[in-house]
Amino acid sequence: MKIGILGTGIVGKTIGTKLVQLGHDVKMGSRTANNEKASEWVKASGANASQGTFAEAAAFGELLFNCTSGMVSLEALKIAGASNMNGKILIDISNPLDFSKGMPPTLSVCNSDSLGEQIQRAYPQVKVVKTLNTLNCNIMVNPSLVPGSHDIFVSGNDAGAKAKVVDILKSWFGWKTVIDLGDITTARGTEMLLPIWIRLMGAFQTPNFNFKIVR
Amino acid sequence: MKIGILGTGIVGKTIGTKLVQLGHDVKMGSRTANNEKASEWVKASGANASQGTFAEAAAFGELLFNCTSGMVSLEALKIAGASNMNGKILIDISNPLDFSKGMPPTLSVCNSDSLGEQIQRAYPQVKVVKTLNTLNCNIMVNPSLVPGSHDIFVSGNDAGAKAKVVDILKSWFGWKTVIDLGDITTARGTEMLLPIWIRLMGAFQTPNFNFKIVR
Numbered sequence: 001m002k003i004g005i006l007g008t009g010i011v012g013k014t015i016g017t018k019l020v021q022l023g024h025d026v027k028m029g030s031r032t033a034n035n036e037k038a039s040e041w042v043k044a045s046g047a048n049a050s051q052g053t054f055a056e057a058a059a060f061g062e063l064l065f066n067c068t069s070g071m072v073s074l075e076a077l078k079i080a081g082a083s084n085m086n087g088k089i090l091i092d093i094s095n096p097l098d099f100s101k102g103m104p105p106t107l108s109v110c111n112s113d114s115l116g117e118q119i120q121r122a123y124p125q126v127k128v129v130k131t132l133n134t135l136n137c138n139i140m141v142n143p144s145l146v147p148g149s150h151d152i153f154v155s156g157n158d159a160g161a162k163a164k165v166v167d168i169l170k171s172w173f174g175w176k177t178v179i180d181l182g183d184i185t186t187a188r189g190t191e192m193l194l195p196i197w198i199r200l201m202g203a204f205q206t207p208n209f210n211f212k213i214v215r
Numbered sequence: 216m217k218i219g220i221l222g223t224g225i226v227g228k229t230i231g232t233k234l235v236q237l238g239h240d241v242k243m244g245s246r247t248a249n250n251e252k253a254s255e256w257v258k259a260s261g262a263n264a265s266q267g268t269f270a271e272a273a274a275f276g277e278l279l280f281n282c283t284s285g286m287v288s289l290e291a292l293k294i295a296g297a298s299n300m301n302g303k304i305l306i307d308i309s310n311p312l313d314f315s316k317g318m319p320p321t322l323s324v325c326n327s328d329s330l331g332e333q334i335q336r337a338y339p340q341v342k343v344v345k346t347l348n349t350l351n352c353n354i355m356v357n358p359s360l361v362p363g364s365h366d367i368f369v370s371g372n373d374a375g376a377k378a379k380v381v382d383i384l385k386s387w388f389g390w391k392t393v394i395d396l397g398d399i400t401t402a403r404g405t406e407m408l409l410p411i412w413i414r415l416m417g418a419f420q421t422p423n424f425n426f427k428i429v430r
Contacts, residue, residue, distance in 0.1 A: 101327075106326050106327050107326055110325065110326055110407075111321045111322055111325055111326070111410075112316075112321050146429050146430060147429070147430075148429055149429075150427075150429040153411075179415070179418065180418065181411070181414045181415070181418055182414060182417065182418065186411075186414045188410050189410040189411030189412075189413070189414045189415075190411060192325075192407040192408070192410050192411065193407070193408065193411060195326075195403050195404040195407050196368075196396070196401075196404030196405060196407065196408060197404075198404070199396045199397060199401045199404045200394070200396070200404075200428060202397065203394065203395065203396055203397065204430060206430070208430060209428050209429060209430035210428075210429050210430075211426060211427070211428065211429075212365075212426070212427040212428075212429045213415060213424050213425075213426065213427075214361050214362070214363055214364075214365040214424060214425050214426075214427045215361060215362075215419060215421070215423060215424035215425075
């Protein structure tokens with residue numbers, strides 16, 4: 001499948017590398033067509049990897065991943081352009097972490113709204129599915145890095161898109177349990193997990209953990 | 216031990232009943248000395264149970280539990296009176312859930328502050344330990360209602376008070392793992408778990424679940 005990744009950070013690279021390994025054609029998008037971090041990733045990832053602008057990556061992908069940092073996601077998506085994204089599934093992994101006031105970061109939006117909702121409102125014809133934003137990126141594409149069973153969540157308004165994303169998470173990335181929280185407003189819940197995630201990383205001195213809902 | 220419980224709701228009753236069963240002397244406090252819900256609880260709970268005002272319960276207890284609903288906790292504690300609480304451990308189970316704008320509730324304080332911190336700031340000589348606010352009250356005092364291992368958290372500034380509370384959680388209530396997140400500012404993390412907790416309860420149609428941190 002042709003897949004567009006928005007963002008050249010560690011999340012974008014990790015997702016992109018996994019997708020290339022799975023045999024997909026992946027274009028990594030950024031503000032500029034010749035972004036250095038994207039170039040390095042393309043060189044390291046082989047013939048199925050390419051780079052371009054946000055708009056080029058969005059136009060290229062039949063499926064899109066938002067791996068930009070949350071504070072700039074809306075700006076990045078604006079550059080990507082609605083016409084390049086409309087009708088497509090956008091897997092939104094971003095978190096609205098605001099580091100500008102020091103550590104620990106706060107959320108730039110939370111409680112009565114979420115970044116997932118902001119993106120869905122801004123692009124009503126894009127099928128936004130929020131997921132994977134509650135854990136470290138290495139575990140996103142390799143759940144077995146954390147032993148035993150543990151969970152991720154999906155939030156989104158389009159049932160068909162959510163079902164496709166759940167299938168992708170299971171068959172491509174190896175997730176066994178994906179909890180459907182409901183519509184995109186439930187992204188508030190997963191984005192608001194970040195404050196405890198950050199404190200747990202501090203307490204454990206490792207990002208290699210994940211939430212499990214036991215019942 | 217003499218224990219004061221602030222609040223006559225389901226959380227206060229459940230905690231109070233467990234403490235009486237364990238042989239402690241428990242006074243349930245409310246705005247009025249003859250609160251009807253407290254009277255019913257006293258009748259049902261036997262000779263070691265009593266009721267009184269917030270101030271009387273706070274003065275009575277060597278150990279205090281804040282089981283008031285979060286939106287009125289600061290007001291209830293003001294009535295309880297600093298002089299009746301100073302030097303004591305206050306186990307804070309409250310969550311700042313605001314139902315006034317409809318469902319799902321929002322948090323009246325979050326992100327850059329928390330109710331736990333507000334209480335600690337208002338009563339600097341009280342040893343506030345935030346815990347048990349991330350799960351249903353029946354599971355609080357009976358972790359085995361959820362099968363297997365699962366976790367609760369503690370947040371607080373006083374290491375000695377936290378150690379005592381962890382011991383209480385383990386030896387009185389049967390908790391096996393209690394994760395120390397750090398100082399009282401980490402209460403932001405556990406209070407901000409409530410939005411996903413509420414959505415999970417909606418998805419599962421039961422409050423009988425809990426978080427586990429797998430690593």
